[in-house]
Amino acid sequence: MAWAKKVLRVNLNDGNISSEPLNMEWAAQYIGQRGLATRYLVEETDPTCDPLGPDNKLIMATGPLTGTAASTGGRYSVITKSPLTGAVACSNSGGFFGAELKSAGWDMIIFEGKSPNPVWLNIVDDKAELCSAEGIWGQSVWEADKAIHRITGDPQTRIAAVGRSAEAGCLYSAVINDLHRAAGRSGVGTVMASKNVKAVAVRGTRGVGNIKDPKRFMQSVAEQKVVLAENAVTGQGLPALGTQVLMNVINEIGALPTNNMQQTQFEGAHNISGEAMLEPRKSDGKPNLTTNAACFGCTIACGRISTIDPSHYSIQDKPQYQQNSGGLEYEAAWAMGADTGVDDLDAVTFANFVCNEDGMDPISFGATVAAAMELFEAGAITTEETGGMELRFGSAEALTWCAEKTGTGDGFGKDLGLGSKKLCEKYGHPEFSMTVKGQEFPAYDPRGIQGMGLTYATSNRGACHLRSYTVASEVLGIPEKTDPAVTDGKAGLVKAFQDATAAVDSMGLCVFTTFAWSLDNMAPQMDAACEGDWTVERLLEAGERIWNLERDYNMKAGLTGSDDNLPERLLKEASKAAPTEGQVCNLHEMLPEYYQLRGWTDEGQLTDEVRQKFSLPG
Amino acid sequence: MQRSLSIDPDKCTGCLQCEMACSFENEGVFNPAKSRIKVFTFHEEGRFVPYTCTQCDEAWCMQACPVDAIKMNFQTGAMEVSEQVCVGCKVCTIACPFGTVNYNRDTGKVIKCDLCGGDPACATACPTQAITYVDSDATGLEKMRAWAGKTDNAQHAAS
Numbered sequence: 079m080a081w082a083k084k085v086l087r088v089n090l091n092d093g094n095i096s097s098e099p100l101n102m103e104w105a106a107q108y109i110g111q112r113g114l115a116t117r118y119l120v121e122e123t124d125p126t127c128d129p130l131g132p133d134n135k136l137i138m139a140t141g142p143l144t145g146t147a148a149s150t151g152g153r154y155s156v157i158t159k160s161p162l163t164g165a166v167a168c169s170n171s172g173g174f175f176g177a178e179l180k181s182a183g184w185d186m187i188i189f190e191g192k193s194p195n196p197v198w199l200n201i202v203d204d205k206a207e208l209c210s211a212e213g214i215w216g217q218s219v220w221e222a223d224k225a226i227h228r229i230t231g232d233p234q235t236r237i238a239a240v241g242r243s244a245e246a247g248c249l250y251s252a253v254i255n256d257l258h259r260a261a262g263r264s265g266v267g268t269v270m271a272s273k274n275v276k277a278v279a280v281r282g283t284r285g286v287g288n289i290k291d292p293k294r295f296m297q298s299v300a301e302q303k304v305v306l307a308e309n310a311v312t313g314q315g316l317p318a319l320g321t322q323v324l325m326n327v328i329n330e331i332g333a334l335p336t337n338n339m340q341q342t343q344f345e346g347a348h349n350i351s352g353e354a355m356l357e358p359r360k361s362d363g364k365p366n367l368t369t370n371a372a373c374f375g376c377t378i379a380c381g382r383i384s385t386i387d388p389s390h391y392s393i394q395d396k397p398q399y400q401q402n403s404g405g406l407e408y409e410a411a412w413a414m415g416a417d418t419g420v421d422d423l424d425a426v427t428f429a430n431f432v433c434n435e436d437g438m439d440p441i442s443f444g445a446t447v448a449a450a451m452e453l454f455e456a457g458a459i460t461t462e463e464t465g466g467m468e469l470r471f472g473s474a475e476a477l478t479w480c481a482e483k484t485g486t487g488d489g490f491g492k493d494l495g496l497g498s499k500k501l502c503e504k505y506g507h508p509e510f511s512m513t514v515k516g517q518e519f520p521a522y523d524p525r526g527i528q529g530m531g532l533t534y535a536t537s538n539r540g541a542c543h544l545r546s547y548t549v550a551s552e553v554l555g556i557p558e559k560t561d562p563a564v565t566d567g568k569a570g571l572v573k574a575f576q577d578a579t580a581a582v583d584s585m586g587l588c589v590f591t592t593f594a595w596s597l598d599n600m601a602p603q604m605d606a607a608c609e610g611d612w613t614v615e616r617l618l619e620a621g622e623r624i625w626n627l628e629r630d631y632n633m634k635a636g637l638t639g640s641d642d643n644l645p646e647r648l649l650k651e652a653s654k655a656a657p658t659e660g661q662v663c664n665l666h667e668m669l670p671e672y673y674q675l676r677g678w679t680d681e682g683q684l685t686d687e688v689r690q691k692f693s694l695p696g
Numbered sequence: 697m698q699r700s701l702s703i704d705p706d707k708c709t710g711c712l713q714c715e716m717a718c719s720f721e722n723e724g725v726f727n728p729a730k731s732r733i734k735v736f737t738f739h740e741e742g743r744f745v746p747y748t749c750t751q752c753d754e755a756w757c758m759q760a761c762p763v764d765a766i767k768m769n770f771q772t773g774a775m776e777v778s779e780q781v782c783v784g785c786k787v788c789t790i791a792c793p794f795g796t797v798n799y800n801r802d803t804g805k806v807i808k809c810d811l812c813g814g815d816p817a818c819a820t821a822c823p824t825q826a827i828t829y830v831d832s833d834a835t836g837l838e839k840m841r842a843w844a845g846k847t848d849n850a851q852h853a854a855s
């Protein structure tokens with residue numbers, strides 16, 4: 079129950095669309111969304127397949143709580159093999175698309191093969207058909223969204239689409255739903271475009287029912303909403319400032335990576351902070367932030383809806399940017415701001431709009447621009463390659479230019495679409511690439527926050543903060559304060575966060591609830607909604623099972639323990655900012671203990687014991 | 697005391713908790729498509745607006761109904777549709793100037809807000825108090841208070 083118990087399978091080779099029952103035995107072990115879809119991926123694909131070839135599959139999956147009234151229960155994920163990392167990709171998004179899919183009666187969609195021609199999938203409740211995307215292919219996400227709405231004639235149609243960057247082969251393209259919500263990381267949009275799928279449109283009018291104990295569920299939902307409302311972060315910080323509440327905080331502790339992670343503090347941080355987004359500007363007296371906005375069912379509402387200063391150079395003669403759209407979140411503001419040294423709030427917001435419009439992951443995009451800037455300043459890239467543009471740290475013009483080029487895959491934008499790792503290799507300086515497993519870092523410097531070093535190194539999808547957000551403990555003191563400068567105890571902390579987060583994602587809830595909720599707050603909601611007994615222990619066990627399954631996939635795809643590493647810069651070049659001065663990331667003090675806690679070999683391989691314990695497949 | 701729904705779009709975040717509460721209360725499923733209250737998003741303006749029946753005293757829907765299926769509940773002031781009597785002719789959906797009466801193809805009857813018999817689920821579910829259930833005689837009181845707060849007599853007194 080709570081699951082729709084139905085999978086939509088779309089064979090793109092021959093256009094055949096079929097419905098099949100959800101594997102409930104797996105659901106009992108892997109919950110839903112991230113976990114369950116990975117189980118399908120493992121069963122149905124060869125981990126060594128070419129991520130952009132027809133043998134890779136792409137799964138859009140909801141969780142059992144997606145589409146219910148559980149706060150933040152609107153999420154879905156896109157699961158596939160990543161072209162950026164060669165590892166498993168699982169990119170989570172909010173907005174309204176996931177809940178609509180569930181409301182149409184589907185837990186997940188599995189795309190297989192490759193369509194001979196560009197198509198989009200139109201789902202209305204239990205009917206689904208592939209439509210020709212002729213005329214829509216080649217459009218931005220925003221244009222495609224408009225065009226498809228015109229075709230369905232229903233303003234309530236929810237759409238997830240890829241932009242021109244994905245069509246051009248940018249390796250970190252996102253799937254954008256509801257115009258500005260992104261299944262952002264690891265190039266899941268690139269995979270979708272490689273299959274010639276431009277968009278998925280869905281209208282669901284059946285709703286989500288089959289709640290095991292409706293009365294208990296509604297009571298639990300109401301109680302847990304109060305917990306979110308009364309918590310300082312989820313009740314005040316996030317609604318008021320969004321995730322951007324962090325910009326000044328992380329900068330002050332000397333853990334804000336700056337100029338391609340050469341420094342750990344950014345002088346211009348305040349100018350691109352959440353607080354700055356509230357300050358009225360001179361030209362029209364309005365602040366950058368118009369309003370906060372919620373994803374489906376979310377009572378936190380961290381989303382930002384923003385405008386760019388009408389007098390800003392970036393949007394002159396460009397009407398599509400002269401209105402409200404999805405504004406800056408912390409990671410995006412950091413990557414396109416601090417990491418490129420740009421402190422022009424409007425330029426960074428513009429780059430963010432372009433990332434939404436043409437479907438790029440703003441973290442990977444910003445970090446790749448930062449790498450290009452370092453390459454330029456080192457003379458490895460010149461104006462010859464860029465066609466005249468000087469890629470200097472701090473240049474807003476360079477940033478906005480890069481965004482437009484990458485969005486369309488035009489000229490030097492093609493190089494930027496390679497991502498930091500391949501770009502730096504191409505221009506002869508692999509050491510400039512700030513990546514793990516080929517994926518760019520997010521906004522927390524592991525020299526200042528040790529647990530994040532281990533988080534990045536061991537994340538199953540390459541550098542990522544959302545796999546184990548130890549910042550909560552090390553900086554914010556949630557659930558309890560640990561010292562960000564020490565490595566002691568961080569292995570256990572990272573493992574605990576990793577397992578719990580895998581369960582949170584798989585239920586269909588937002589990880590931002592965990593500032594206020596632990597699994598203790600989620601298990602009662604899950605248990606009241608879903609068949610079977612869902613205790614905290616069971617959720618944790620499922621989380622650990624999911625983590626091991628993802629790891630197993632990666633090992634079979636050819637990754638090894640040596641990929642659990644960080645760039646030399648973070649291990650050897652000490653932080654110069656006062657609060658963290660002299661610190662490097664001491665990853666190797668944490669990694670062996672982490673392997674031990676996982677029950678893996680010294681080389682980071684799964685053991686038979688672990689496989690048996692979690693009944694992992696072959 | 698009679699009470700009315702009071703809606704303050706400025707406080708709405710577009711989360712649809714109200715739509716889920718409404719459909720769950722009335723249909724037993726979480727289904728915004730079957731909600732009697734709707735939140736409209738004006739993306740380019742950055743606005744969210746919840747909208748539902750305001751229970752007109754001389755309700756157009758009630759006047760228009762040829763079979764008297766719509767009657768006022770004198771306790772709550774809500775115009776309620778009797779499922780037994782409604783024949784699904786939809787005349788009320790045409791008569792209502794605000795569009796808040798809608799046809800439900802699953803049942804062949806019309807649906808509209810009935811204030812949940814005096815304890816509207818949407819208002820309870822709303823996390824930001826964009827939807828509240830207030831004394832009908834004072835629906836404008838909060839707005840008056842807000843505007844009153846913007847008058848500048850305090851400043852004058854201080855200067």
Ligand code: SF4
Nearest residue numbers: 172373376379380588
């Ligand atoms: S906390 Fe933010 S990202 Fe998470 S569901 Fe709510 S609005 Fe969406």
